[in-house]
Amino acid sequence: xxxxxxxxxxxxxxxxxxxxxxxxxxxxxxxxxxxxxxxxxxxxxxxxxxxxxxxxxxxxxxxxxxxxxxxxxxxxxxxxxxxxxxxxxxxxxxxxxxxxxxxxxxxxxxxxxxxxxxxxxxxxxxxxxxxxxxxxxxxxxxxxxxxxxxxxxxxxxxxxxxxxxxxxxxxxxxxxxxxxxxxxxxxxxxxxxxxxxxxxxxxxx
Amino acid sequence: xxxxxxxxxxxxxxxxxxxxxxxxxxxxxxxxxxxxxxxxxxxxxxxxxxxxxxxxxxxxxxxxxxxxxxxxxxxxxxxxxxxxxxxxxxxxxxxxxxxxxxxxxxxxxxxxxxxxxxxxxxxxxxxxxxxxxxxxxxxxxxxxxxxxxxxxxxxxxxxxxxxxxxxxxxxxxxxxxxxxxxxxxxxxxxxxxxxxxxxxxxxxxxxxxxxxxxxxxxxxxxxxxxxxxxxxxxxxxxxxxxxxxxxxxxxxxxx
Amino acid sequence: xxxxxxxxxxxxxxxxxxxxxxxxxxxxxxxxxxxxxxxxxxxxxxxxxxxxxxxxxxxxxxxxxxxxxxxxxxxxxxxxxxxxxxxxxxxxxxxxxxxxxxxxxxxxxxxxxxxxxxxxxxxxxxxxxxxxxxxxxxxxxxxxxxxxxxxxxxxxxxxxxxxxxxxxxxxxxxxxxxxxxxxxxxxxxxxxxxxxxxxxxxxxxxxxxxxxxxxxxxxxxxxxxxxxxxxxxxxxxxxxxxxxxxxxxxxxxxxxxxxxxxxxxxxxxxxxxxxxxxxxxxxxxxxxxxxxxxxxxxxxxxxxxxxxxxxxxxxxx
Numbered sequence: 100x101x102x103x104x105x106x107x108x109x110x111x112x113x114x115x116x117x118x119x120x121x122x123x124x125x126x127x128x129x130x131x132x133x134x135x136x137x138x139x140x141x142x143x144x145x146x147x148x149x150x151x152x153x154x155x156x157x158x159x160x161x162x163x164x165x166x167x168x169x170x171x172x173x174x175x176x177x178x179x180x181x182x183x184x185x186x187x188x189x190x191x192x193x194x195x196x197x198x199x200x201x202x203x204x205x206x207x208x209x210x211x212x213x214x215x216x217x218x219x220x221x222x223x224x225x226x227x228x229x230x231x232x233x234x235x236x237x238x239x240x241x242x243x244x245x246x247x248x249x250x251x252x253x254x255x256x257x258x259x260x261x262x263x264x265x266x267x268x269x270x271x272x273x274x275x276x277x278x279x280x281x282x283x284x285x286x287x288x289x290x291x292x293x294x295x296x297x298x299x300x301x302x303x304x
Numbered sequence: 305x306x307x308x309x310x311x312x313x314x315x316x317x318x319x320x321x322x323x324x325x326x327x328x329x330x331x332x333x334x335x336x337x338x339x340x341x342x343x344x345x346x347x348x349x350x351x352x353x354x355x356x357x358x359x360x361x362x363x364x365x366x367x368x369x370x371x372x373x374x375x376x377x378x379x380x381x382x383x384x385x386x387x388x389x390x391x392x393x394x395x396x397x398x399x400x401x402x403x404x405x406x407x408x409x410x411x412x413x414x415x416x417x418x419x420x421x422x423x424x425x426x427x428x429x430x431x432x433x434x435x436x437x438x439x440x441x442x443x444x445x446x447x448x449x450x451x452x453x454x455x456x457x458x459x460x461x462x463x464x465x466x467x468x469x470x471x472x473x474x475x476x477x478x479x480x481x482x483x484x485x486x487x488x489x490x491x492x493x494x495x496x497x498x499x500x501x502x503x504x505x506x507x508x509x510x511x512x513x514x515x516x517x518x519x520x521x522x523x524x525x526x527x528x529x530x531x532x533x534x535x536x537x538x539x540x541x542x543x544x545x546x547x548x549x550x551x552x553x554x555x556x557x558x559x
Numbered sequence: 560x561x562x563x564x565x566x567x568x569x570x571x572x573x574x575x576x577x578x579x580x581x582x583x584x585x586x587x588x589x590x591x592x593x594x595x596x597x598x599x600x601x602x603x604x605x606x607x608x609x610x611x612x613x614x615x616x617x618x619x620x621x622x623x624x625x626x627x628x629x630x631x632x633x634x635x636x637x638x639x640x641x642x643x644x645x646x647x648x649x650x651x652x653x654x655x656x657x658x659x660x661x662x663x664x665x666x667x668x669x670x671x672x673x674x675x676x677x678x679x680x681x682x683x684x685x686x687x688x689x690x691x692x693x694x695x696x697x698x699x700x701x702x703x704x705x706x707x708x709x710x711x712x713x714x715x716x717x718x719x720x721x722x723x724x725x726x727x728x729x730x731x732x733x734x735x736x737x738x739x740x741x742x743x744x745x746x747x748x749x750x751x752x753x754x755x756x757x758x759x760x761x762x763x764x765x766x767x768x769x770x771x772x773x774x775x776x777x778x779x780x781x782x783x784x785x786x787x788x789x790x791x792x793x794x795x796x797x798x799x800x801x802x803x804x805x806x807x808x809x810x811x812x813x814x815x816x817x818x819x820x821x822x823x824x825x826x827x828x829x830x831x832x833x834x835x836x837x838x839x840x841x842x843x844x845x846x847x848x849x850x851x852x853x854x855x856x857x858x859x860x861x862x863x864x865x866x867x868x869x870x871x872x873x874x875x876x
Contacts, residue, residue, distance in 0.1 A: 108656055132564050132662050136572075174658055178563050184727040184735065198726070201565030202661070209658040218656060219408040219448070231587050233599070237648045239408055240603025241610065245652075246450040247402050248604075248611045268618050275615040276750060279627070280757025283636065286608045287765055290601035292403040297600065299362045299396045300404075300464065301388060301420030406600075 108170065108213040116160035121220035122227065128212040132205045140197040146204060153207050160215045167210050171203070178202040218242055240293070244286075252282055314340045314472055314500045315361070315394075316376040322356060322366065330356040332524040338472065338500055345511040345532065346504040348521035349546025354476075354504040355399070357521070361474050361502070362396045363387045378471055392421060395465030399476040401457035402449075410436070410452075410460050411445040417468040435463040439493060455486030459493065472500045479507045508550035512536060520545055560628070560717055560740075561653065561668050564661030568724040575720060576666025582674035586643035594641060605637055606645040610652065617750055625746040630676030630713070631684070631706035632751050635766060636758070639681035646673035667720050671713040680709035695759055696867035698766060699752045703859035706751035710744035711737070711851075733844065741851040748859050756866045 116124075131149070138145050157164060178199060185195040222242070225235050259274045315338040322331040330353045338344055346354050359365040360375060363382055373381040377390050398404040407413035414432045423431065436442055439459040449457060458478060465473060478494075479487045487507075491514055494501060505511060511518055511532055518535050520528040522545040528535050535541060539549045567575070590602070609629040616624040629649075633642035650668050653659040660668045687701035718736040722729035759766050 129662055136565055136663050137569070170658070174563075177561065177659075181562065181566055181721070181726070184721065184732060187727055187731055194726075198565050202563045205564030205661055205663075206658045209655070209662060213656050213658075219412070221655065222408055233587055233590060233602075234583075234644060234647065236599070237603040237606055237644055238651060240406060240600060241606035241645075241648050241652060243406055243408055243449065244402075244604050244607040245610060248607050249614075252611050252614075271616070271618050272750075272753065275617055276753030277757055279612045279615055279750075279754045280761065282611065283605075283608055283754070283758055284761045284765065286604050287601065287762070289400075289403060290604040291597070292398065292400070293406050293600040293604065294597045295359070295364050296398055296404040296406065299364060299391055299398075300417045301391055301468070302416075303420075 108210065109217055110163055110166065110214045112161055112215070114160045114215075116156060116215045119215075121216050122224045124212055124216050125221060125224055128208050131208045135201050135204045135208075138201070141193065143200075146200050149204055150207075153204070153211060157211055157214075160211075162211070162214050167207075167214055170210050171206055174206050175203065178206070244289070247289075248282065248286060251285060252278060255281060312339065313337045313376075314342065314378055315502070318374050318376070320357070320360060320374040322360065330524050331360070334521075334524075334526055336519060336526060336529055338502060340471070341498055341500050342517065343494070343501045343503070343515050345515035345518040346502055346521060347506070347508065347511060347518055347547060352521040352546075353524040354521055356524075358396060358474050358476050358502075358504055361394050361472075362391055364396075392417075392468050393471045395462075395468065395470030395473045397458070397461055397465065397473065397475040397478060399480065401454065401461050404461045404464075405449045405457050408448070409445070410441070410447045410449065413449070413460060414464045414467050417464050421468060431467050432463075435467040436460075438466055438497070439463045440489070453486065455482050455489060458482075458486075458490065462493070466497070466499075470499060472502065473497070475501065475503045475505075477505055477507075478503065479505065479510050508536060508547065509552050512550055512552050520547070522546070560672065560713060561650075561660030562664040562671075562717060562720070564663050566661075566724065566726055567664055567667055567720055571720050571724045572663055572666060575670045579666045579670040579674055582678070583643060583647055583669065586640040586647075586674075589640035590644055594638075598641070602637065602641050602645050603648070605633060605641070606648040606652075609633055609645060610649050612754075613649075617746065619746070625743070625750070627750050627754075628672065628676070628710060628713075628747055630672055631680035631702065631709045631747065632754060634677040634680040634709070635684055635702050635705070635751075635755060639677050642677035642681075643673055646677055649673075667717070671716045671720075675716050676709040676713040679712040680705040683708045694867070695756070696863050698759065699756060699863035699866055700859050702755045703748040703752040703863055704856050707744040707748040707855040707859065708852075710740050710747045714740035714744075737848075741855070745855060745858055748855065749862055752859070752862055752866060 135146075135149060157167065182195050182198045182202065185191040185198055188194070222235065222239055225238070255278045256274070259278060263270050263274060317334055317336050320331055320334040321329075323329050334357065346357070348354055356365065361377075368384070370383070373383050375382040378393050380386050380390060380393070382390050405413050407416055411432055414435055415428055418428055418431050432445065433442070436444055439462050441456065441459055441463065444452075444456070444460070449460070452460065462473070475494075478490055482490060487510070491510060494503075495514055503511075503515060515532050517530065518528075518532045519526055520535060520541070527545060528538075528541060533553070536547075536550055537553050542549050590599075594602075609632070612627050612629055612632070615627060617626065618624050630642065630646055633645050636642075637645060647669050650660060650665065650673055654662055654665050654668070682705075684701045684705040687704055688697055691697035691700055714736045715733070718732040719729070721727055721736075722732050726732075727735075755766060
């Protein structure tokens with residue numbers, strides 16, 4: 100399913116990069132992003148070096164470069180949208196370019212991280228660094244049921260579309276809202292059942 | 305009505321009644337027993353109270369466990385204090401495996417129950433591997449739930465229950481959304497497992513094939529309890545309670 | 560509105576992260592204390608719901624679509640504290656998994672979208688409901704207006720962060736982001752109202768954020784609302800008149816403009832694009848804000864009435 104590919108950035112593999120512990124990779128990624136953000140604006144040589152480093156890691160990981168590039172391109176417009184604001188100042192062009200470069204490098208770093216690290220491993224890291232249990236449980240459940248809800252939503256959308264005879268914006272809005280509303284109701288009911296299942300297996304709040 | 309084997313029964317339900325907050329009387333004075341290792345089907349029309357009964361068996365209904373227990377599991381009365389132990393001994397398999405498979409990976413989900421019971425490494429991993437092997441999913445430890453088929457998800461849930469050493473498995477419509485192969489695999493698995501089983505189902509062919517005994521529930525009451533072949537062959541009884549005589553029996557010769 | 564990495568300066572990032580941590584910490588504490596255990600899984604599943612709902616298309620014009628942000632929706636359906644936790648989870652996932660929103664900017668994004676937005680939504684929702692009473696129309700009006708206000712609040716906070724980081728002058732970013740989000744906020748309001756209408760009709764008990772019943776609670780809600788409005792005015796007004804000069808000064812010190820600023824014509828005037836700009840930028844901003852708020856309230860009122868009356872714009876389920 101195309102959606103599934105889009106929703107899961109993880110690319111299965113067994114390279115040296117894949118086998119590195121998730122905590123180390125997360126720390127390295129965050130460290131890398133911090134470094135890029137802190138660099139002086141015109142540190143072009145540093146930017147180029149980092150870019151080469153990222154490409155090198157990607158190659159080591161035998162990553163599917165095309166898929167990662169697509170993700171990067173999809174996210175660029177948002178970066179551009181804000182960077183453009185810098186052009187509104189006098190003498191803003193170097194600022195614009197440096198912001199664009201920094202942002203893109205950071206994006207690439209995170210894309211590379213998620214391509215080589217499973218989300219469940221990242222979750223385990225969050226547990227270990229003692230992030231509040233309630234928050235980690237929320238993230239874990241959210242991730243688990245994301246795909247379930249996406250499938251439900253797609254099914255409902257298809258059903259709605261097959262019963263929509265008047266095309267146009269108004270019915271599109273009403274359909275989307277109807278789907279969202281029903282999805283929330285079903286999600287609520289499922290949450291009740293998940294609670295029962297958790298209790299049935301010994302969970303104590 | 306078949307009397308339970310007193311003193312050795314796995315499950316003892318005595319005069320269980322339940323009324324929903326909105327006034328709907330879901331269960332009216334249910335009484336039955338299960339012997340260890342017995343496999344019993346629970347059949348009846350929609351709305352008969354099957355799911356409600358199943359939730360009671362794990363103390364999930366009512367919201368507060370009763371002071372005078374109507375349910376005794378393996379000699380243990382179902383009261384507030386015994387809830388954790390009862391929930392361990394009675395493994396409830398929910399109708400929608402997605403509701404029950406709530407952990408990020410298969411390994412974590414099977415390990416969830418034992419972890420709540422305080423089991424730690426290295427027994428934990430052994431237990432998880434062993435349970436997955438028991439249900440025929442060896443090697444699935446690192447798989448993600450949403451990549452599994454319905455049948456595989458169900459079996460992961462089962463593994464999670466077996467990992468807690470459940471003595472009684474209570475299953476809610478286990479074959480409802482399985483393809484023929486998944487259904488056959490599940491039937492084979494259930495017959496392999498030696499633990500007692502109470503299976504709520506609409507799948508009457510399934511009942512005939514693997515459940516020697518059946519309980520018919522209608523309107524919150526037990527209307528029949530006896531050998532499967534006897535009950536399911538009784539066409540008037542079946543039709544009277546929103547069921548029918550399964551095809552598999554129609555073509556049997558009386559000798 | 561997700562700010563990527565590389566835009567905000569260190570000082571802003573740290574300040575925003577600190578505030579976000581405080582907000583999140585308070586919300587977690589509130590949830591742990593007051594949310595019944597059976598609603599805990601709902602937070603996680605609702606986070607998934609918000610994420611998925613954000614994918615829905617609401618076509619606007621010529622192939623572009625609007626999307627739900629969901630902070631106000633979450634606040635009305637889950638209560639403010641749980642909404643903070645849920646929105647934080649959504650932002651964390653978006654940032655970690657999809658690089659949607661920077662990892663260093665996480666603090667700022669959480670502050671804007673997961674703390675400010677749901678809390679503002681809650682405050683406005685309570686205030687409007689206590690004034691408008693019970694019933695579907697009041698609920699929808701409150702939810703819709705709350706959605707607009709929460710969008711504006713998040714946008715203003717984001718604009719402030721960008722301005723404080725020297726990315727762009729406050730006057731410019733206020734006009735740009737404020738103006739754009741006045742319109743986006745209307746979309747958010749309508750979408751939120753449509754969805755709540757569906758939920759209320761299917762399962763009214765799910766819209767559990769009850770209007771305060773006692774007159775004392777009524778007064779408290781109105782007081783919060785008034786404080787909120789005054790707070791926003793206080794925040795916005797002085798910035799509009801004095802800070803751009805201050806920012807220019809700071810920007811020079813940080814050395815972001817490689818060429819001298821003096822003698823360079825600006826590409827766009829630094830102040831709100833309103834005729835009153837030259838004489839009284841504060842007044843112009845305040846007027847624009849007030850006008851926008853009134854329009855938003857009016858739209859919310861109109862749509863709420865249409866949705867609550869069966870057989871008019873919205874067909875019954």
